[in-house]
Amino acid sequence: MPNLGLTRKTLVLAKTEATPGTPESSLVATGATPDTMLLFGSGAMFQLDTKMVKKEALRASLTPQKQLVGRRLYTVDPTTVLMSKASGGATGYPWFRPLLKACGLAEASAGTVTSGSTGSWTYTPKSSSFDSATIWIYADGLLHKVGGALGTFSVDLMAGEAPDMTFNLTGTLAAEPAASAFPASPVYPTNTMKMVESLSLLLGSYAPVCRSIKFTQGMGKTERGDVNSSNGFKGIHLPSRDGVLEIVIERDSDLATKNFYAIQKAATVETIGFTHGADSQSAIVFSATGPQLGPIREGDDGGIPTWTLTYYLQHGTDDGEWSWAFKEKNP
Numbered sequence: 001m002p003n004l005g006l007t008r009k010t011l012v013l014a015k016t017e018a019t020p021g022t023p024e025s026s027l028v029a030t031g032a033t034p035d036t037m038l039l040f041g042s043g044a045m046f047q048l049d050t051k052m053v054k055k056e057a058l059r060a061s062l063t064p065q066k067q068l069v070g071r072r073l074y075t076v077d078p079t080t081v082l083m084s085k086a087s088g089g090a091t092g093y094p095w096f097r098p099l100l101k102a103c104g105l106a107e108a109s110a111g112t113v114t115s116g117s118t119g120s121w122t123y124t125p126k127s128s129s130f131d132s133a134t135i136w137i138y139a140d141g142l143l144h145k146v147g148g149a150l151g152t153f154s155v156d157l158m159a160g161e162a163p164d165m166t167f168n169l170t171g172t173l174a175a176e177p178a179a180s181a182f183p184a185s186p187v188y189p190t191n192t193m194k195m196v197e198s199l200s201l202l203l204g205s206y207a208p209v210c211r212s213i214k215f216t217q218g219m220g221k222t223e224r225g226d227v228n229s230s231n232g233f234k235g236i237h238l239p240s241r242d243g244v245l246e247i248v249i250e251r252d253s254d255l256a257t258k259n260f261y262a263i264q265k266a267a268t269v270e271t272i273g274f275t276h277g278a279d280s281q282s283a284i285v286f287s288a289t290g291p292q293l294g295p296i297r298e299g300d301d302g303g304i305p306t307w308t309l310t311y312y313l314q315h316g317t318d319d320g321e322w323s324w325a326f327k328e329k330n331p
Contacts, residue, residue: 005139005140005141005142006043006140007042007043007139007140008042009043009139009140009182010039010137010138010139011029011036011138011182011183012036012039012136012137012138013027013028013029013034013035013036013037013135013136013138014027014035014037014096014133014134014135014136015035015098015133015134016097016098016101016102016131016133017131017132017134017148020129020131020132020148021132021147021148021235022147022148023145023148023175024134024147029183029185029186029187030184030185031187034186034187035136036095036187036188036189037078037095037096037099037189038080038083038188038189038191039078039080040079040080040081040164041079043139043140045076045077045078045079046074046075046076046077046137046139046144046146047075048073048074048144048173048177049073049075050069050070050071050072051069051070051071051072052068052069052070053068053069053070055067055068069231070231070232070233071231071232072172073170073172073173073223074135074144074149074170074171074172075168075169075170076135076137076146076149076167076168076169076171077166077167077168077169078099078166078167079164079165079167080096080164080165081162081164081193082155082163082164082165082193082276083189083192083193083284084192084282084284084327084328094121094326095189098133099133099169100123100153100324101123101131101133102131102132102133102149102150102151102167102169103150103153103169103217104125104126104127104130104152104219104238104241105123105126106123106124106319107122107123108122108124109121109122110122119327119328120325120327120328121325121326122323122324122325122326123323123326124319124320124323124324125241125243125321125322126319127241127318130237130238132147132150132171132235132236133149133150133171134146134147134149134174135149135169135171138180138183140182141181142177142178142180143178143179143180144177145173145174146171146172146173146174147172147173147174148171148172148236149169149171149236150169150170150171150219150236150237150238151167151168151169151170151219151221152167152216152219153165153166153167154166154214154216154217155213155214155215156212156213156214157199157212157213157214157276158196158211158212159196159197159211159212160195160196160197161195161196162193163193163276170221170236171235172233192277194276194277196276199213199276200274200275201213201247201272202271202272202273202274203247203258203270203272203309204271206257206258208247208249208258210248210249210250211249211250211301211306212247212248213245213246213247213274214244214245214246214247215243215244215245215322216244216246217241218241218242218243218313219238219240219241220238220239220240220241221236221237221238222236222237223235224236224237241321242312243312243313243321243322244311244313245272245288245291245310245311245313246309246310246311247272247308248301248306248307248308248309249306249307249309250301250304250305250307251298251304251305251307260293260296260307260309263293264293264294267292267293269289269290269291269292270291271287271289272287272288272291272311273285273288282326282327282328283327284324284325285323285324285327286322286323286324286325287322287325288311288313288321289322290315290316290317290320290321291311291313291314291321292311292312292314293309293311294310294311294312295308295310296310297310
């Protein structure tokens with residue numbers, strides 16, 4: 001009988017590539033700064049996609065001929081919970097920074113988490129010089145190595161629930177899948193998850209009763225064919241971005257308080273912001289300063305009328321659509 005693995009027994013390591021598109025040769029699960037990810041959900045979050053090149057042969061029967069094995073790539077969809085730094089020391093960066101940077105984000109730091117001070121790491125969109133990631137997936141007996149991973153992410157914030165953060169990344173085979181045991185004694189990031197509460201959400205100056213917020217980064221992905229590369233495939237690139245913020249609120253029957261229909265018609269721009277986990281130690285701050293209100297959908301939640309507001313994340317300044325800031329304070 002074969003040795004059956006378990007999907008829940010999955011360990012993922014991720015690291016930003018020093019040279020984009022060139023896989024890192026060594027990822028570690030132990031030490032002061034391990035590459036270990038803290039993920040949730042099913043371990044079945046990766047898939048090998050192989051392009052089979054089929055040519056129809058003309059012969060005396062309908063028997064198919066052998067196909068060519070073309071480009072092979074991995075799609076990886078890791079899900080974690082939006083957390084504060086969990087990285088330790090004075091760095092204060094979020095431990096999933098390799099995944100964020102692989103989604104076409106610029107990274108900026110300010111301050112250090114020293115005694116009595118606050119440090120922060122802020123991530124904003126950028127349009128060139130993308131940082132790719134190497135991802136190793138230990139899938140209970142097998143090791144899959146993914147290189148040149150790039151992609152997009154989304155965040156779901158439901159009132160009273162954990163804030164899910166899901167990545168969709170695509171990369172090439174850094175090595176053939178191989179049998180491998182788990183690394184010994186992996187060191188996981190500290191679990192600093194907090195439920196979605198007390199966000200201080202503001203739509204302009206209006207504080208609604210809000211059921212949920214969904215942020216979608218909307219990075220496009222395209223494959224790069226190349227006759228000079230193995231299997232005629234160079235890798236993945238990010239050619240476009242079309243972010244969306246979808247917010248479900250209780251409908252206010254008094255349009256004098258906030259007339260979203262008028263805002264939509266006039267294409268009025270209002271700042272949207274909220275803070276998750278706002279306490280004396282850590283906070284994650286989202287800000288969008290140029291969103292445009294699009295569709296307004298009527299809804300029902302247990303007899304209470306709701307609006308689903310769709311905001312298009314655009315801006316008059318290049319790469320200025322939004323920011324996610326991870327702030328830490330050391331008392």
